Amino acid sequence: xxxxxxxxxxxxxxxxxxxxxxxxxxxxxxxxxxxxxxxxxxxxxxxxxxxxxxxxxxxxxxxxxxxxxxxxxxxxxxxxxxxxxxxxxxx
Amino acid sequence: xxxxxxxxxxxxxxxxxxxxxxxxxxxxxxxxxxxxxxxxxxxxxxxxxxxxxxxxxxxxxxxxxxxxxxxxxxxxxxxxxxxxxxxxxxxxxxxxxxxxxxxxxxxxxxxxxxxxxxxxxxxxxxxxxxxxxxxxxxxxxxxxxxxxxxxxxxxxxxxxxxxxxxxxxxxxxxxxxxxxxxxxxxx
Numbered sequence: 001x002x003x004x005x006x007x008x009x010x011x012x013x014x015x016x017x018x019x020x021x022x023x024x025x026x027x028x029x030x031x032x033x034x035x036x037x038x039x040x041x042x043x044x045x046x047x048x049x050x051x052x053x054x055x056x057x058x059x060x061x062x063x064x065x066x067x068x069x070x071x072x073x074x075x076x077x078x079x080x081x082x083x084x085x086x087x088x089x090x091x
Numbered sequence: 092x093x094x095x096x097x098x099x100x101x102x103x104x105x106x107x108x109x110x111x112x113x114x115x116x117x118x119x120x121x122x123x124x125x126x127x128x129x130x131x132x133x134x135x136x137x138x139x140x141x142x143x144x145x146x147x148x149x150x151x152x153x154x155x156x157x158x159x160x161x162x163x164x165x166x167x168x169x170x171x172x173x174x175x176x177x178x179x180x181x182x183x184x185x186x187x188x189x190x191x192x193x194x195x196x197x198x199x200x201x202x203x204x205x206x207x208x209x210x211x212x213x214x215x216x217x218x219x220x221x222x223x224x225x226x227x228x229x230x231x232x233x234x235x236x237x238x239x240x241x242x243x244x245x246x247x248x249x250x251x252x253x254x255x256x257x258x259x260x261x262x263x264x265x266x267x268x269x270x271x272x273x274x275x276x277x278x
Contacts, residue, residue, distance in 0.1 A: 012133040015140045022116050022141055026148045030109035033238060037101040046237040048182045 096164050103159030103166075104238055106152045111232055113149035115251050117142060118225050122258045126265035146200070157193060185235035188227045195224035222259070 012018050094102075120142035123129040129138050157173065160166050168186060172179050176194075177187035202209065202217030209217070229252060232239050239245055 010130060010132065010134045010137075012137060015137050018133050018137050018141045019144050022113075022145060023148065025116065026109055026113045026152070029112045030105050030152065033105040033108045034101055037104040037238065040238075040241075041097065041100070043237045043240050046240040048185060048235050048237075 094162075099159050099162050100165065103156055103163055104236075106155040106159060107232065107236065108238055108244075110149045110152035110156055111228060111248075112251075113145055113152060114225055114228060115255060117145035117149055118221065118255055119258055120145060121221070122255070122262045126261050128258055128261060146203075150200075153193070153196070182235055185231060188234065189231035192224050192227035192231055195220050195227065199224060225255070 012021075120129070120138050123138055124135060124142065127135055129135075133141075160168050161170065161173075167181075168179060172186065173190055173193065176190035177183045179186045198217060199221045202214055202220075206214050229248070233245070233248065239248055
């Protein structure tokens with residue numbers, strides 16, 4: 001007795017069609033994840049987080065205040081209102 | 092042409108997820124062959140063809156993921172970590188599982204290339220290492236993946252894992268049933 005289902009019941013009978021489908025799924029994932037990762041550079045919920053000095057460290061009970069540190073360069077000059085620590089001799 | 096660290100980071104993440112998806116497709120089409128699980132969707136010859144073809148999809152993405160992580164200045168993963176797993180200074184288990192997965196996949200690929208020189212049982216023994224390779228890759232992505240920490244993607248990943256687990260269970264049942272059917276037909 002042959003209990004194998006007939007090939008005629010299959011939706012896809014072309015190798016090219018299934019190859020195209022599988023390629024489409026993979027490349028859609030790649031492009032989609034590229035776009036998603038570009039707009040979500042950091043994920044504070046990620047299991048591995050780098051420390052502030054740039055070296056990675058596993059997440060601990062107290063999460064680091066800054067997640068994966070990727071420096072953004074801006075044209076702003078940092079300023080401070082703190083008093084100077086050294087004094088120069090005034091003439 | 093040089094890629095800035097942010098682009099490398101984005102590509103490393105995207106290729107990692109894409110290679111996992113293609114690897115899952117390769118696994119599913121391979122598991123489905125004997126018990127003809129995908130018969131309603133595609134004929135067995137088509138499924139077999141796509142099982143071989145899927146290697147051409149996950150292999151480049153997997154290699155790109157490994158190269159991306161090696162080049163990422165924030166990841167601090169070196170060539171030595173590709174040879175000896177669990178040696179990275181952070182997330183040793185999570186990253187080490189990725190190394191183990193790469194090494195097992197290499198064994199499976201080498202066995203496939205030398206199939207003519209191996210006995211069927213030897214080849215099958217090596218080929219079955221792909222179950223371990225996928226398991227290690229899946230755990231690696233769950234334990235270290237930045238994107239798989241997003242609940243929606245974690246959900247998708249676990250659904251895919253559940254489908255593969257059910258398919259593997261049916262494949263195992265089929266394997267155990269076959270000798271019993273053969274014995275019944277002989278008697």
